[in-house]
Structure formats: C-alpha cells, structure tokens
Amino acid sequence: MAEEDSTIEVDAGARRYYFDVRESKRGDKFLKITDYNKRSKKKTEMFVWFDHVNNFSKALQKAVAQIQGIADHQCEAGPQGFCVEPTCGKFLH
Numbered sequence: 244m245a246e247e248d249s250t251i252e253v254d255a256g257a258r259r260y261y262f263d264v265r266e267s268k269r270g271d272k273f274l275k276i277t278d279y280n281k282r283s284k285k286k287t288e289m290f291v292w293f294d295h296v297n298n299f300s301k302a303l304q305k306a307v308a309q310i311q312g313i314a315d316h317q318c319e320a321g322p323q324g325f326c327v328e329p330t331c332g333k334f335l336h
C-alpha cells in the first residue's frame with residue numbers, strides 16, 4: 244500500500260513514535276500515528292483523517308505551547324516591538 248520510507252520516527256526512550264502518511268483505497272490521505280512500547284513490544288495506533296489534520300495539528304501545537312509554558316495570552320508589544328511575555332517573544336511591529 245504505502246511507501247514505508249515516508250515514515251517519520253521519534254525515538255523517545257522506552258517508546259518510539261511513528262508518523263506515517265497513508266492513503267485509503269479511495270485515495271484519501273490520512274495520518275497514522277503509532278506508539279510503540281519497546282519493553283512490552285505493544286503497538287497502539289491512531290488515525291487522523293486528512294480533513295481533520297489541520298485542526299489536529301493546531302491542537303497539538305497549542306498543547307505543546309502549554310507544556311513549554313507559552314500558554315495562551317494576549318500579545319502585548321513592549322518598547323522594542325516584541326511581546327512582553329518573555330516565553331513568547333513574538334515580534335509584533
């Protein structure tokens with residue numbers, strides 16, 4: 244079915260994550276995410292359909308930002324034009 248060389252691997256200690264772009268029989272693309280537990284050799288798979296990939300990605304980025312401490316905030320420009328929130332640092336104008 245799909246080319247295995249398109250697999251993106253993330254090595255994460257006791258686990259390994261795989262990101263695969265696959266295609267359904269109808270030709271629709273979807274994302275397959277596999278969580279592989281190296282100790283138990285157990286695989287957990289999840290699928291994100293192509294028309295939900297955008298929202299999935301946005302939610303993931305939001306969650307990642309929360310973990311990194313860049314939680315949702317209203318950007319406010321400081322004197323140099325950068326956001327005053329130190330973990331944001333976005334250039335506003």
Ligand SMILES: [Zn+2]
Binds near residue numbers: 316318331332
């Ligand atoms: Zn900001």
